[in-house]
């Protein structure tokens with residue numbers, strides 16, 4: 001599997017990308033599908049993970065800010081490729097990219113409490129997890145790129 005930045009030739013695959021099954025996964029899928037259209041206006045970046053036969057199997061949508069922070073807006077993996085560490089590798093790729101821009105860059109994301117896979121990835125990356133005031137469903141997670149193993 002190879003991870004690289006999105007190119008125009010990926011547009012159709014990303015716009016049709018299917019990673020959602022449960023209710024709380026649908027927003028992640030929508031953000032990925034919209035990303036090619038809003039990439040320039042929203043100043044976001046897109047990484048894609050490609051299988052050996054060239055299929056896009058994972059996508060991460062993120063933005064690095066001048067204040068040395070990075071927000072991951074969405075990270076998704078094709079349902080048939082789940083539990084093969086594609087998601088972990090994509091998140092680590094975002095962390096490496098963010099750290100390469102700003103040493104000590106802090107990477108945030110929001111995750112549904114019941115999103116067991118994403119919460120496990122974050123736990124494995126020693127994420128600090130906090131409730132979001134007034135939001136009973138989502139958690140705020142923070143990982144530090146320097147902690148990457």
Ligand SMILES: CC(C)(COP(=O)(O)OP(=O)(O)OC[C@H]1O[C@@H](n2cnc3c(N)ncnc32)[C@H](O)[C@@H]1OP(=O)(O)O)[C@@H](O)C(=O)NCCC(=O)NCCS
Pocket residue numbers: 019020021024025028029073074075076077078081082083084085086087088089110111112115116117118120121124
């Ligand atoms: C969340 C998502 C990106 C994870 O991708 P993935 O490639 O399957 O993740 P990985 O294989 O890297 O890691 C999953 C981890 O969860 C664990 N896991 C799998 N099923 C689990 C479950 N039911 N409960 C707890 N942990 C579970 C795996 O064992 C693995 O942990 P490990 O590395 O310690 O073995 C993917 O499921 C997805 O696309 N979900 C829909 C979109 C979404 O919700 N994105 C996150 C919010 S933006």
